Amino acid sequence: NAGVTQTPKFRVLKTGQSMTLLCAQDMNHEYMYWYRQDPGMGLRLIHYSVGEGTTAKGEVPDGYNVSRLKKQNFLLGLESAAPSQTSVYFCASIASGASYEQYFGPGTRLTVT
Amino acid sequence: RKEVEQDPGPFNVPEGATVAFNCTYSNSASQSFFWYRQDCRKEPKLLMSVYSSGNEDGRFTAQLNRASQYISLLIRDSKLSDSATYLCVVNGRGGSNYKLTFGKGTLLTVNP
Numbered sequence: 001n002a003g004v005t006q007t008p009k010f011r012v013l014k015t016g017q018s019m020t021l022l023c024a025q026d027m028n029h030e031y032m033y034w035y036r037q038d039p040g041m042g043l044r045l046i047h048y049s050v051g052e053g054t055t056a057k058g059e060v061p062d063g064y065n066v067s068r069l070k071k072q073n074f075l076l077g078l079e080s081a082a083p084s085q086t087s088v089y090f091c092a093s094i095a096s097g098a099s100y101e102q103y104f105g106p107g108t109r110l111t112v113t
Numbered sequence: 114r115k116e117v118e119q120d121p122g123p124f125n126v127p128e129g130a131t132v133a134f135n136c137t138y139s140n141s142a143s144q145s146f147f148w149y150r151q152d153c154r155k156e157p158k159l160l161m162s163v164y165s166s167g168n169e170d171g172r173f174t175a176q177l178n179r180a181s182q183y184i185s186l187l188i189r190d191s192k193l194s195d196s197a198t199y200l201c202v203v204n205g206r207g208g209s210n211y212k213l214t215f216g217k218g219t220l221l222t223v224n225p
Contacts, residue, residue, distance in 0.1 A: 031211050042217035043157070043200070050211065058212075090156055094211060100145050100204050102213060104156035 001026050006091050006105035013081045013112045021076040021108050023091030031094040032074040033058075033102065034066060036087040043090065049074055081112045116140060119201050122219035130191045134219050136184040136201030146177055148186045149200040151218065157200055160186075191223045 007022040023032065034046040045058030047066040055066045063085060065077045074093075078085060088109050092102040119136045126132050138146075146163035161168065163175040163184055174187040184201055201216035 035215075040217065043215040045212065048212065100211065100213065101147070101159045101162075102157075104158070106156055107154075 003027065004091055004093055004103050004105035006089075006108050008108060009106065010109045011111070013078075013110065015082060015112060017081050018077070018079050019081065019110075020078075021089055021091075021110075023074045023076070023093075023105055024072055025074075025091075025093045025103070026072060027093065027095065027103065028071070029093035029095045029103070030071075032068065033092045033094075034064070034074065034076045035090045035092065036060065036085075037090060037107075038087050046076065046089075081110075083112045086110060086112045116214045117201055117203050117216040119199075119216035120219050121217075122221070124219065124221045125224060126191055126221070127224050128191055128193060130223075131187065131189050132191055132221060133188075134186045134199055134201070134221075136186075136216055138182050138184070138201075138203045138214075140203065140214075141179075141182060143203045145204040146175075146184050147202040147213075148173075148175060148184075149202050149215070151198045151200060153197075157215075160199070188221075191221075193223050193225060196221055196223045 004025045033048040035043045037043050044060045049055045049068040052071040067075045088107050090107050091105040117138050148160040149157040150160040151157040163177045167176045172189045176185045198218040198220045200218045204213050
């Protein structure tokens with residue numbers, strides 16, 4: 001099993017550009033999450049999904065959109081990137097009814113200039 | 114009070130030292146507690162769950178005090194490989210069992 005994978009690993013955007021980050025998991029997990037991690041701020045939840053076709057806002061959802069059309073994939077979109085969105089983005093997943101251990105992807109380092 | 118608050122650190126200790134990290138949480142409805150470890154420029158990974166009776170995994174001991182809403186992690190006989198950021202993690206924000214709240218982390222450096 002590959003676990004949780006993220007695409008791309010690195011990206012540089014100009015202000016106003018758009019992009020989509022892809023998260024894929026092959027563990028048949030129900031719940032998936034997108035976090036951002038900034039120095040001194042810890043991990044902050046952007047959006048999450050409790051199942052295929054469902055999404056919900058987390059702690060810092062503004063400027064981001066998500067979709068979960070397939071159970072194994074969770075996409076994070078930035079419609080108009082801003083320098084404040086420069087961060088490391090982590091995707092994670094959990095199996096329902098489990099110990100709530102989150103499995104994380106390797107992260108995407110995004111710089112917006 | 115912040116949802117999950119940890120010692121700000123950083124901690125610099127010699128090999129073989131014992132080091133303790135503390136964490137407090139604000140949501141009394143939280144039911145599950147964890148310590149995660151994050152190496153530099155890597156993703157967080159589960160170190161251990163924290164049980165009400167306390168639990169031990171080799172050199173690592175975790176304790177939970179529900180009355181004080183306090184969690185601790187003790188590392189004995191520190192190794193160079195223990196150098197990492199340690200994240201205190203709590204679930205149950207707003208009663209949700211499947212949403213985890215992460216502390217900002219405490220950086221540990223073990224020196225030779």
